[in-house]
Amino acid sequence: xxxxxxxxxxxxxxxxxxxxxxxxxxxxxxxxxxxxxxxxxxxxxxxxxxxxxxxxxxxxxxxxxxxxxxxxxxxxxxxxxxxxxxxxxxxxxxxxxxxxxxxxxxxxxxxxxxxxxxxxxxxxxxxxxxxxxxxxxxxxxxxxxxxxxxxxxxxxxxxxxxxxxxxxxxxxxxxxxxxxxxxxxxxxxxxxxxxxxxxxxxxxxxxxxxxxxxxxxxxxxxxxxxxxxxxxxxxxxxxxxxxxxxxxxxxxxxxxxxxxxxxxxxxxxxxxxxxxxxxxxxxxxxxxxxxxxxxxxxxxxxxxxxxxxxxxxxxxxxxxxxxxxxxxxxxxxxxxxxxxxxxxxxxxxxxxxxxxxxxxxxxxxxxxxxxxxxxxxxxxxxxxxxxxxxxxxxxxxxxxxxxxxxxxxxxxxxxxxxxxxxxxxxxxxxxxxxxxxxxxxxxxxxxxxxxxxxxxxxxxxxxxxxxxxxxxxxxxxxxxxxxxxxxxxxx
Ligand code: ADP
Ligand code: GLC
Numbered sequence: 287x288x289x290x291x292x293x294x295x296x297x298x299x300x301x302x303x304x305x306x307x308x309x310x311x312x313x314x315x316x317x318x319x320x321x322x323x324x325x326x327x328x329x330x331x332x333x334x335x336x337x338x339x340x341x342x343x344x345x346x347x348x349x350x351x352x353x354x355x356x357x358x359x360x361x362x363x364x365x366x367x368x369x370x371x372x373x374x375x376x377x378x379x380x381x382x383x384x385x386x387x388x389x390x391x392x393x394x395x396x397x398x399x400x401x402x403x404x405x406x407x408x409x410x411x412x413x414x415x416x417x418x419x420x421x422x423x424x425x426x427x428x429x430x431x432x433x434x435x436x437x438x439x440x441x442x443x444x445x446x447x448x449x450x451x452x453x454x455x456x457x458x459x460x461x462x463x464x465x466x467x468x469x470x471x472x473x474x475x476x477x478x479x480x481x482x483x484x485x486x487x488x489x490x491x492x493x494x495x496x497x498x499x500x501x502x503x504x505x506x507x508x509x510x511x512x513x514x515x516x517x518x519x520x521x522x523x524x525x526x527x528x529x530x531x532x533x534x535x536x537x538x539x540x541x542x543x544x545x546x547x548x549x550x551x552x553x554x555x556x557x558x559x560x561x562x563x564x565x566x567x568x569x570x571x572x573x574x575x576x577x578x579x580x581x582x583x584x585x586x587x588x589x590x591x592x593x594x595x596x597x598x599x600x601x602x603x604x605x606x607x608x609x610x611x612x613x614x615x616x617x618x619x620x621x622x623x624x625x626x627x628x629x630x631x632x633x634x635x636x637x638x639x640x641x642x643x644x645x646x647x648x649x650x651x652x653x654x655x656x657x658x659x660x661x662x663x664x665x666x667x668x669x670x671x672x673x674x675x676x677x678x679x680x681x682x683x684x685x686x687x688x689x690x691x692x693x694x695x696x697x698x699x700x701x702x703x704x705x706x707x708x709x710x711x712x713x714x715x716x717x718x719x720x721x722x723x724x725x726x727x728x729x730x731x732x733x734x735x736x737x738x739x740x741x742x743x744x745x746x747x748x749x750x751x752x753x754x755x756x757x758x759x760x761x762x763x764x765x766x767x768x769x770x771x772x773x774x775x776x777x
Pocket of ligand 1 (some may be wrong): 306307311595597625626627652653654677678679680681
């Protein structure tokens with residue numbers, strides 16, 4: 287088998303160009319580590335209108351490329367940049383689909399109605415672009431429902447195209463709850479026919495389900511932690527796709543995401559007020575001071591700050607907070623620094639909280655990378671009460687910043703945070719199991735009391751957390767193994 291593989295990666299998000307969550311972080315990092323391991327990787331992603339062409343030095347590579355979708359010839363151009371001067375990134379420039387203010391939804395968080403069209407076009411265009419670039423992929427790697435159709439395209443529309451004879455496909459599931467379920471019209475729009483509109487492939491209650499079909503057609507499928515990999519094989523965790531997952535047998539597994547410590551390391555982070563490391567945490571005090579000021583909190587180093595950075599959606603579990611926040615605020619001397627956006631009722635809840643508890647809660651509604659780094663560096667604790675969490679990157683970043691995670695034991699959170707043992711002082715964070723107001727309250731109380739009353743343990747937990755290493759090298763080795771298995775099984 288070839289040593290250096292040609293890998294096509296295509297996705298709806300890619301850091302530093304476009305991101306709503308961890309998917310963007312992964313697609314913006316994994317390719318660089320694959321390249322470091324000696325492989326040839328290209329990334330293909332949309333040219334959203336909010337991407338700054340000058341800042342990223344975009345150049346037109348091809349003009350007037352044409353792809354047929356249903357009855358229409360779509361003519362687009364291709365632009366090129368690199369990911370931190372390293373991996374080539376190609377942008378599909380087609381304004382009717384990608385000249386939008388956000389990636390998936392309008393400013394009121396209503397999904398764009400033509401999302402299935404936009405992303406099946408992206409997947410097909412990606413294959414056409416490989417041909418133009420004369421880049422025959424050994425692996426075509428799609429992410430989430432948006433590019434889950436890629437494997438089906440290879441096995442159906444391109445099955446007789448000798449350019450792709452040796453291409454095996456891999457699909458990574460970052461979140462099985464988002465499946466891309468749409469009217470069956472979009473199945474035909476994408477170019478698939480009746481033969482694949484069946485319950486084992488794309489059909490699901492008479493609608494098309496892009497993730498389901500992708501799982502069926504991919505030569506190998508993975509998700510982003512071992513814990514979540516077990517959970518989605520069960521009826522309660524699989525969101526209706528547990529059987530599809532199980533049918534992949536040993537062609538399905540969990541590979542934990544890594545962290546990009548080039549971006550998320552307090553010793554080197556250029557976005558925080560002061561750098562620090564596990565042997566000298568002094569700089570963290572200044573970060574906390576600036577955080578308290580920036581979030582309008584009482585500037586007092588002795589009060590613990592709990593950070594929150596999140597998409598505000600049901601998955602993240604914050605709907606449990608309204609039921610215990612009064613108890614928290616009345617009984618504990620603690621502060622919250624909150625950054626996020628999403629469901630209106632949660633945005634309103636957190637904004638009101640600042641009004642109700644001035645100096646104790648600071649809320650910023652929106653997306654802001656700079657503030658995300660400030661919260662990671664300046665907080666003492668970090669809250670992720672997720673109902674489910676495929677991997678979770680923020681708790682991994684928090685560990686590195688000595689900001690002890692308070693997490694529910696689910697998916698990747700369970701795999702990455704070790705619960706504090708008050709008898710031995712071991713652990714890296716505070717873990718609870720039951721998704722209830724009581725459990726959150728008790729665990730926050732436990733963490734805050736540890737901060738106040740068991741200073742040595744808190745300090746040791748912090749140091750231990752900072753020494754944990756979730757670098758990409760190990761995960762990349764697992765991806766390469768998966769790629770090779772996909773290639774063998776395809777052959
Ligand atoms: P998910 O992908 O489910 O949103 P992750 O924990 O894997 O959860 O990744 C979230 C990523 O998005 C992190 O890099 C986090 O810092 C970032 N993020 C989420 N919300 C915001 C926000 N409002 N502002 C800045 N960064 C955010
Ligand atoms: C998804 C998941 C999150 C994961 C991220 C990157 O958005 O919700 O848990 O870390 O993808 O894989």
